Amino acid sequence: MSDAADLLTADDSPAGAFALDLASVEVSAKTFLGLAQPSCLTDTLRLRLTDQCYLPKGQAPMQDWVARVACPAFLAYRHAHPEAAAVLKRFCTIGTGAGLDALAAAEVLKPAVIAITDLHRAVVDQAMANILANLKRPDSVILRSGVGDLLTPFDGSGLRFDLIYENLPNIPLPADVSLDDGQASSSFIAPRGEAIPPLARDYLLDLHIAFLLQARRCLSPGGAVLCSIGGRLPLRAMLRSFAAVDYRAEILLYSWKIQSEAEEVIGGYAEAQTRGHGPFHFYLAEDLDAAFAGAAPIRSTREALALESALASKRIDPASALKLHRAGRTIGHTAAVIEGRPAAVG
Numbered sequence: 001m002s003d004a005a006d007l008l009t010a011d012d013s014p015a016g017a018f019a020l021d022l023a024s025v026e027v028s029a030k031t032f033l034g035l036a037q038p039s040c041l042t043d044t045l046r047l048r049l050t051d052q053c054y055l056p057k058g059q060a061p062m063q064d065w066v067a068r069v070a071c072p073a074f075l076a077y078r079h080a081h082p083e084a085a086a087v088l089k090r091f092c093t094i095g096t097g098a099g100l101d102a103l104a105a106a107e108v109l110k111p112a113v114i115a116i117t118d119l120h121r122a123v124v125d126q127a128m129a130n131i132l133a134n135l136k137r138p139d140s141v142i143l144r145s146g147v148g149d150l151l152t153p154f155d156g157s158g159l160r161f162d163l164i165y166e167n168l169p170n171i172p173l174p175a176d177v178s179l180d181d182g183q184a185s186s187s188f189i190a191p192r193g194e195a196i197p198p199l200a201r202d203y204l205l206d207l208h209i210a211f212l213l214q215a216r217r218c219l220s221p222g223g224a225v226l227c228s229i230g231g232r233l234p235l236r237a238m239l240r241s242f243a244a245v246d247y248r249a250e251i252l253l254y255s256w257k258i259q260s261e262a263e264e265v266i267g268g269y270a271e272a273q274t275r276g277h278g279p280f281h282f283y284l285a286e287d288l289d290a291a292f293a294g295a296a297p298i299r300s301t302r303e304a305l306a307l308e309s310a311l312a313s314k315r316i317d318p319a320s321a322l323k324l325h326r327a328g329r330t331i332g333h334t335a336a337v338i339e340g341r342p343a344a345v346g
């Protein structure tokens, strides 16, 4: 068995992160991630966080992207593609934050190689340390990491992935905020230079589309992307946006979560809508709870579209959602994980 530490390149080696004043979060691998019998992960996941790191919602799993969306999506992928999942070797997550999504993938998909990226050096270094610290056998996985925009850290590496996951932000960066401020890069995006199809631009999918354009050259033959997208826009707009950049797309998972960072995120969508984007929508968490209650995980495009349409009368526009949030109501949103594959050329 290879020793992961021997395989770390200079760029992969956690450096300096240990000197920072770190906060930490502890969650149970079983109950937080909903995994019956974790075999690769330590029972308690201890994650240390740097200032710019997206905060896992350890005390509030209903708000957490990995608990509510990423981990269920990896289970859905394994369920939908048992043969591909059994031979999945190289997994990558873009914008890993604390590294919790990589840990969930390590448990559910058991890839030989896990690659992570994020925008800030300290975040990536700490995510590497978090992954190594929470695997029962850190030498069972080869870890690679890169710092920078989307997949560009791996440009020239020759790395090709069987599965690439992303849960990237959507909201345009306000003029008075920098992506280096605190957790700003988890919610906001700077303007992009790529040609973004108009529908995707209208619905603020710019960063997901920029990712798809890059991912095309980083996938192994038969490889797929999993894009985790907050469902504040119609599902058909997501699917059409993928088609506009020549990806075949299916909904792998349709879930919901309580809106985290509610003031900033709902306010960001309200602002974007006044500038002509959208329209966007949210829901009362109690309506989502009732609509999804008792149902098995929604794991197909057909079921997701049917549930979205059943929820149509419960939609709340961003300005009203912000008022309700400020009045103490709990606001939620749906989330879709789109499985995309580059359409065959020619």
Ligand SMILES: C[S@@+](CC[C@H](N)C(=O)[O-])C[C@H]1O[C@@H](n2cnc3c(N)ncnc32)[C@H](O)[C@@H]1O
Residues within 6 Å of the ligand: 053, 054, 056, 065, 066, 070, 094, 095, 096, 097, 098, 100, 101, 117, 118, 119, 120, 148, 149, 150, 151, 167, 168, 169, 185, 186, 187
């Ligand atoms: C919503 S957070 C998700 C974090 C983690 N994947 C999770 O699900 O808990 C989005 C992450 O994407 C990162 N990010 C934003 N823009 C990025 C970009 N252009 N390239 C790489 N990562 C980016 C952020 O820094 C942040 O860690």
